[in-house]
Amino acid sequence: TILTPGGIGNGWVSIARNTPSLFQIYILYFGLGSLGLHVSSWLALLAGITFNNAGYLAENFRGGLKAVPQTQVRAARSLGMTAFQTYRMIIVPQLLRIVFYPLTNQMVWAVLMTSLGVIVGLNNDLTGVTQDYNVKTFRTFEYFAIAAVLYYAIAKAIVASARLMAWRLFRY
Incomplete structure (x- = not known):
């Protein structure tokens, strides 16, 4: 049944994995706000990414x-x-x-999903700062290309660190 610990866990994993993280962030930021529970954009982003990512991690x-x-x-x-x-x-x-390695992929995914923070007003992350410069200068391609390169470099650094850790941990 659904009220057993296994049923609750399966339900949570199903919701976390089968709904977009964008909607989860919206619900946490705008949905809770409409109920009188106002959370910061940073907390809504962090909780939304955590909720979504944890569903995939549980399956891993x-x-x-x-x-x-x-x-x-x-x-x-x-x-x-x-x-x-x-x-x-x-x-x-x-x-x-x-x-x-699946955990490494989820870590990269979580870092890349921080770019969704701009939709709830977070403007002090990489995408938010890029958007601010874009609004001031209208140099969309240049700034977002630089941001894409930075996201790529961050993702590659995570993967390289994970490979180094794997080589160290799993040498046998």
Whole structure:
């Protein structure tokens, strides 16, 4: 049923993954504002991206956990390991190796989604500053091309850092 913890989790993941993050940010900023709960544009952006991103992360971890063979659990238990030891020493290391690159993709996605902050009045992020310069100078292509290059560089830096971490963590 829907009121069980699994049902609530499945419902939340379904809503988070199957509605646009733009709408989630709108609901948090404008929808809560119409109910008398005014939140800052930064908080609405952060909460919207977090809500949406967490739905995808939950699915990444669920898939990663399903990818670890049950024979690993049975083998660890047959060696006398407790459930906690099995998860700590057998399941979680394999799980992290499986989900590491999808987590990196989600991190890049979250950084790129900060550009949506301009729709709720956030003007002190990269897209907001770019929009301000565009309004003052009408040099749309130049400024947004520079912003795109900066977003690209940020994304590549995240990916390069993740590759370095993966090389360090998963060398065996």
